[in-house]
Amino acid sequence: MADFLSDADFDQYRKLIYDESGITFSATNRAILESRLKERLREKTMSHVSEYYALIMKDKEEMKLMLDSVTTNLTRFFRNQPHFDALENFIIPEVIKLKKAKNETKIRVWSAGCSTGEEPYTLAMILKDKLPAPFTAEIVASDLSLKSLLVGKTGFYPEPRIVGIPDQYLSRFFEKKNNGYQAKPDIMNMIRFDYHNLKNDSGQRNIDILFCRNVLIYFDEPAQKAVIDRFWDAMSPKSYLFIGHSESLFGMKTRFEFLKTEWACLYQKNT
Structure with missing residues (x-):
């Protein structure tokens, strides 16, 4: 060796x-x-x-x-359920209130480091199920791995990979096909898969909800700080950031506020 x-x-x-x-x-x-x-x-x-x-x-x-x-691409549907409980019970109602105040109906979401797509599809299912009319969600799913993005774009997952999807979501949003499940257009059309290197500015702005979980652990402190600062620039004035449960911004000079909900801890851009 x-x-x-x-x-x-x-x-x-x-x-x-x-x-x-x-x-x-x-x-x-x-x-x-x-x-x-x-x-x-x-x-x-x-x-x-x-x-x-x-x-x-x-x-x-x-x-x-x-x-x-x-790069390591380890992921699964509904990974770290408390984050999705916080999204469903706290974040979505808060974002809807903010959007109503601004007379807007579109919620912008970014799944950064999305790997093979399980996270953005999880987000799509929850948002499709929980958002009342006339609200809609647009999800950008980005990764450094082209191979992983191609899996996400096809929306097809072998049977062992769909573990974790609640039965009511599986029957509603996926179709049984051969030895796996194919995502239906309902949720596929909500997601845009995009190659992106977090070292660079994504060009995105006004993101309301950002998931970047278990990605920062691969960076050293200066690179983490640079990524977090670029996230700040990409996010809307009142928005929410989820990072991995083993990751923290503690000790980092950042403008994000720590937010503890009944379900999970996350960060907020509050300007």
Whole structure:
């Protein structure tokens, strides 16, 4: 393993990955980087990491594929249920009140680091079920992994993957097909899947609800702060931010306010 990726190679790759994405590889997860690079070299029939490095420095598409391969895409429907309980019982009613005051009916949601789409589809089902007429929701689902985004766009999930979806939602929003379930147009049309690197400004503005869970853990503190500041710019004056239950903005110089609800803790942009 050490012969495959020398210390100098490891430092070179982890610096490049950090510069390009903000993702940090430490000595403890070096083996993950090595195994993912081996896959890319096999795919390109190359024998040495220096040869591959030269390729990604001149080929932007291969750079995207490399970044895709080193990201971890672990997700499931209704992951961390208390967040969705807070959304349903507290956030949606609050956002509706704000929208009524401004005579608006569209709620803008961003699922950042959406992986294969289980989170945005979960959000779509809840919003479709709970929003009264004439309110509608528009969800942008973004990720650094093109492979994951393609899964989300198809809206098809094998049977083991739909664990966690309540029966009433499954029958209403999915159709049994072959060995899995296909999302119906009702919820597919609410979501726009989009490639986005969190190191850059998404260009989005006036987001009312933002989910970015279990993504910040891959960044060091300066990169986390930069991402959180870009989220602030993307969000509307009174809006809500969900991060992973093991993540925190505590100790970070940020303008978000900590918000403890009966169901879960989250953050609010309150200006």
